[in-house]
Amino acid sequence: MMVPGLDFMLVTRLAVMKGRAVALQATLGIATGVAAWGIAGFFGIRTLFIAAPWLYLTLKIGGGLYLITIGAKLLINSWKKEATADATTPHAEQRSNSFFAGLLTNLANPKAPIFTSSLFAASMPQHAPIYLGLACVASMFMIAIAWFACVAMLLSLDRVSAIFLKNRRWIDRCAGITFMGLGVRFVTERTPA
Template identity: 25%
Template structure:
């Protein structure tokens, strides 16, 4: 493995993290509604599981999903159900006073874990990127380096996002438009959950 492989992987990873999806939406919403600490915590949960999906891809879990389609289907349905549940809670909570929406960092971290644990497409994405970018026959040390690198990139991204989104001007703007932002985010998450249910 060469440095150029790791750079290419990081570019693909950054594009995936920054693209609109459940993880990014939940990270933004958590920071805006519960503050920087919870935003960082949810990002660490997301990043930890995403890096473990990369480890699973390196170990060949995508082959297990192909051999046992029922396992993939089970995880997919659980993931879709959880996204729809989060969307429902976000939608119904949009009118509640912000003081009732405090989210301890530990709870935010668990939510980050669940969002990515219940997203089996993460391991398939990781497998596709790894096959394209890295040469065959990686050593154990190289595999661990890729996984650690993945976690650090995710942690840095979500930490920077939490700092940016928790600025007073941003949080004040969110409070003014909170009902519409939360309802929009809930709608997107719900649609993503339904899409996950209907796709193979």
């Protein structure tokens, strides 16, 4: 969880640009995605991807295209004058959208199912009871909530966010390029046979 990646970048940006409540909603979306991958990992997504490699390829390309789209929007908007849409969007709508942004960002990462299924394959006994797998998934969910909530709380502090807000355009540009770069990588990366 602590390795900076797409989820970390999303929470960081939202905490600084939109505030604590919006970043915490994204945190809940990310943790929901983590739980979904955890459940899928426990119940054998790795086996499914081996049996039907086109499913992994579909996830990888779809996730990559989603990240390219998000990155392009960030990059394009970073060159515009200060957006007024943020001021006119109701806070409830921003929080709702940030939940789905967190969820989709996590689900769009094709490395997540491979990592999760590998984690279960390496650490769980062969015939693990369902309650043990679900306990692991609950732990993953809680760790995601705890980590990203800490990130959201720290980065939404006035002193910290003031530094980031001064550099908003550059943050958006870096985030946009990173999202697009990872998206292109996911779409073009060769799938191991």
